[in-house]
Amino acid sequence: MSRAAAARTPVEPAPRPPAGAAPRILVVDDESSLRDMLRIVLRRDGYEVLLAENGRAAIDVLKRERVDLLLSDIRMSEVSGVDVLKAAKELNRDIVAFMMTAFASTETAVEAMRLGAVDYLTKPFSMDELRLKIQQHLESSRLKQENVLLKRALNSRHEFSNIIGRSDSMLAVFRMIETIAKTGSTVLVTGESGTGKELAARAIHFNSMRRDHPFVALNCGAVPETLLESELFGHMRGAFTGADTNKKGLLETAERGTIFLDEIGEMTLSMQVKLLRVLQERRYRRLGGTDESQADIRVIAATNQDLPRLVAEGKFREDLFYRINVIPVHLPPLRERREDVALLAQHFLEKHSARAGKSVRGLSQEATALLEAHHWPGNVRELENVIERCVALEQTPVVLAETLPANIRSAGHGTFAPASGPGATPGGFPDLGDGFDLEARGEEFYRHYIALALERAGGVQVKAAEMLGMSFRSFRYYAKKLKLR
Numbered sequence: 001m002s003r004a005a006a007a008r009t010p011v012e013p014a015p016r017p018p019a020g021a022a023p024r025i026l027v028v029d030d031e032s033s034l035r036d037m038l039r040i041v042l043r044r045d046g047y048e049v050l051l052a053e054n055g056r057a058a059i060d061v062l063k064r065e066r067v068d069l070l071l072s073d074i075r076m077s078e079v080s081g082v083d084v085l086k087a088a089k090e091l092n093r094d095i096v097a098f099m100m101t102a103f104a105s106t107e108t109a110v111e112a113m114r115l116g117a118v119d120y121l122t123k124p125f126s127m128d129e130l131r132l133k134i135q136q137h138l139e140s141s142r143l144k145q146e147n148v149l150l151k152r153a154l155n156s157r158h159e160f161s162n163i164i165g166r167s168d169s170m171l172a173v174f175r176m177i178e179t180i181a182k183t184g185s186t187v188l189v190t191g192e193s194g195t196g197k198e199l200a201a202r203a204i205h206f207n208s209m210r211r212d213h214p215f216v217a218l219n220c221g222a223v224p225e226t227l228l229e230s231e232l233f234g235h236m237r238g239a240f241t242g243a244d245t246n247k248k249g250l251l252e253t254a255e256r257g258t259i260f261l262d263e264i265g266e267m268t269l270s271m272q273v274k275l276l277r278v279l280q281e282r283r284y285r286r287l288g289g290t291d292e293s294q295a296d297i298r299v300i301a302a303t304n305q306d307l308p309r310l311v312a313e314g315k316f317r318e319d320l321f322y323r324i325n326v327i328p329v330h331l332p333p334l335r336e337r338r339e340d341v342a343l344l345a346q347h348f349l350e351k352h353s354a355r356a357g358k359s360v361r362g363l364s365q366e367a368t369a370l371l372e373a374h375h376w377p378g379n380v381r382e383l384e385n386v387i388e389r390c391v392a393l394e395q396t397p398v399v400l401a402e403t404l405p406a407n408i409r410s411a412g413h414g415t416f417a418p419a420s421g422p423g424a425t426p427g428g429f430p431d432l433g434d435g436f437d438l439e440a441r442g443e444e445f446y447r448h449y450i451a452l453a454l455e456r457a458g459g460v461q462v463k464a465a466e467m468l469g470m471s472f473r474s475f476r477y478y479a480k481k482l483k484l485r
């Protein structure tokens with residue numbers, strides 16, 4: 001019997017086991033008196049204790065049971081404590097392993113530490129020392145695991161089904177998507193161009209019960225009306241000139257899945273009637289066909305237009321609007337959630353840097369500040385384009401301010417109408433005075449230069465966009481918004 005077993009444990013309050021289930025300790029020693037002693041002491045401290053009299057039995061227990069802490073002798077016949085340790089670590093990387101050794105085998109104890117044991121005690125040891133160490137190691141392991149969980153929770157809070165964001169407004173969108181995905185309701189996703197409407201639609205589909213069925217997207221603005229109808233409903237051979245075979249429509253393809261009707265505001269009034277009928281009756285017929293099909297489809301529509309305004313102007317049917325606007329999801333413009341800019345920029349940086357085989361790792365503080373200050377008319381899509389371009393051009397591991405496009409670098413400098421005369425400030429800007437409508441003044445400025453660029457470019461939009469250092473998309477967005485077509 002070792003002296004350890006003879007050591008007395010003073011009667012003092014036992015250390016509290018961590019909250020929840022009592023930690024489980026597996027004691028492995030071929031000396032039965034030590035096993036019994038440890039069992040009594042450790043049980044009194046509130047742990048659950050399992051015993052094994054040799055290495056083989058220990059490995060059996062490890063395979064069957066959850067064990068939080070392994071307390072094993074090193075020198076045992078046949079299967080050694082080091083073998084038990086190896087098996088334990090293989091079965092559970094997070095197990096806390098504690099070795100006991102006779103003074104003669106410290107070398108093996110060092111080897112055990114290399115294999116992942118947290119500590120070892122040389123026999124004989126005092127029970128108090130052992131109890132204290134067990135308590136400390138279990139506590140630090142618990143903290144470590146808590147950190148891992150916390151980190152995971154933090155990361156997942158910034159990403160939901162490929163949508164990145166940490167702003168309150170995006171976190172609210174994530175929660176909304178998660179909730180409505182489970183329902184079968186029709187959803188209307190609104191938001192400016194490039195805010196992630198299609199991404200949101202996909203997230204709804206892939207978090208729903210329909211995820212194993214197709215997600216079919218149709219851009220209603222990109223297809224002429226005559227084609228749109230046959231695209232959606234399909235047609236029979238001979239239904240119209242050129243229909244030389246039977247063709248399945250997208251509604252049929254999307255059966256049991258989701259159909260995404262993008263840019264629904266672009267749909268003509270007569271097409272709107274046809275769509276309304278499908279939504280009301282959940283039935284449709286192929287062009288030129290006689291049989292009606294049942295549609296088991298979830299509809300998600302999206303638009304960057306102001307549908308209530310279109311309704312007021314008589315360009316969009318009110319009944320259809322109510323049919324699709326069952327659950328509205330709004331994606332806020334990027335300039336209203338600036339705290340997402342750096343996070344998104346980093347995400348795109350990693351994506352494009354990997355794709356281009358480059359090692360651009362981050363953005364300089366100045367570059368980040370400029371990105372955060374930009375107005376982002378093209379929203380996340382514009383940001384992604386900017387980052388992709390930076391990755392292509394960047395020669396250093398960090399994106400510097402000078403690599404950013406001119407229109408972003410000049411944020412706050414010269415983007416406003418230069419003023420002269422009374423009230424002009426040194427920066428060339430009109431004085432704030434008692435305040436003025438910045439949006440309207442900004443719009444004036446945009447209107448002036450977009451019109452001028454269009455004029456100089458002879459009406460060629462791509463050229464005008466280039467002259468203004470804008471992407472074609474944002475140019476078109478502004479031209480449309482300011483009715484400068």
Ligand SMILES: Nc1ncnc2c1ncn2[C@@H]1O[C@H](COP(=O)(O)OP(=O)(O)OP(=O)(O)O)[C@@H](O)[C@H]1O
Pocket residue numbers: 162163164165191192193194195196197198199200304344380381384
């Ligand atoms: N929150 C986000 N996280 C990651 N990527 C995003 C996010 N929002 C948008 N994107 C990316 O930006 C691009 C534009 O997104 P998406 O096509 O969903 O926008 P949209 O609102 O449908 O734009 P549009 O009205 O122009 O069709 C896509 O490449 C998309 O992956």
Ligand SMILES: [Mg+2]
Pocket residue numbers: 197198262
């Ligand atoms: Mg889209």
